[in-house]
Amino acid sequence: SYELTQSPSVSVSPGQTARITCSGDALPKKYAYWYQQRSGQAPVLVIYEDDKRPSGIPERFSASTSGTVATLTISGAQVEDEADYYCYSADNNGDQRVFGGGTKVTVL
Amino acid sequence: QVQLQESGPGLVKPSEPLSLACTVSGYAISSGYYWGWIRQPPGKGLEWIATIHHSGTTYYSPSLKGRVTISVDTSGNQFFLELSSVTAADRAVYYCARQAFGSGTFGPDVWGQGTLVTVSS
Numbered sequence: 119s120y121e122l123t124q125s126p127s128v129s130v131s132p133g134q135t136a137r138i139t140c141s142g143d144a145l146p147k148k149y150a151y152w153y154q155q156r157s158g159q160a161p162v163l164v165i166y167e168d169d170k171r172p173s174g175i176p177e178r179f180s181a182s183t184s185g186t187v188a189t190l191t192i193s194g195a196q197v198e199d200e201a202d203y204y205c206y207s208a209d210n211n212g213d214q215r216v217f218g219g220g221t222k223v224t225v226l
Numbered sequence: 227q228v229q230l231q232e233s234g235p236g237l238v239k240p241s242e243p244l245s246l247a248c249t250v251s252g253y254a255i256s257s258g259y260y261w262g263w264i265r266q267p268p269g270k271g272l273e274w275i276a277t278i279h280h281s282g283t284t285y286y287s288p289s290l291k292g293r294v295t296i297s298v299d300t301s302g303n304q305f306f307l308e309l310s311s312v313t314a315a316d317r318a319v320y321y322c323a324r325q326a327f328g329s330g331t332f333g334p335d336v337w338g339q340g341t342l343v344t345v346s347s
Contacts, residue, residue, distance in 0.1 A: 151333035160337045208331040217272040
């Protein structure tokens with residue numbers, strides 16, 4: 119079955135840059151999406167179609183995909199950015215849609 | 227503003243079916259997009275379950291296919307999930323979501339608040 123692999127955790131100080139990676143064989147051909155999930159809340163879309171930011175999402179959130187690795191960057195991380203972040207995509211055949219295992223971002 | 231709201235029993239007995247509804251407001255399901263279900267066991271990650279288009283086209287997670295049915299009622303602006311023969315492993319927060327086509331990726335862009343379903347006798 120298809121998998122997206124994320125590192126379990128990232129820790130940064132406020133104002134620093136946090137980078138979260140997501141690795142998957144189909145990422146060269148399939149869009150990556152990124153979600154922020156704060157404790158006890160539903161996920162929120164922060165990036166869609168590899169690098170597009172929905173309205174209302176701060177500009178400090180950006181993303182890119184190079185080959186089989188998608189990267190979410192939080193430039194100048196704020197305390198309120200502390201959350202779990204999940205990538206999402208599909209396999210090459212379009213049979214499976216999957217989430218990565220999630221990355222816990224700590225800002226302190 | 228599009229909003230989604232899950233509803234259904236919070237407690238299901240083992241081996242019985244789990245049935246949930248998602249009511250959409252602020253957008254007509256028949257206008258487009260795809261609509262789906264995602265779940266999250268307590269303390270664990272997200273799992274895509276199924277997706278449907280208002281035309282009736284469906285997509286299922288291979289790991290749950292055979293136990294899952296997704297359906298839609300465009301007149302009521304709702305879609306539904308049924309999961310048969312539940313076990314303790316099906317205990318999770320179940321989210322409904324609007325999904326954008328995105329070249330077949332169906333990325334969720336709007337989520338419901340989620341509903342916790344517990345499996346216990």
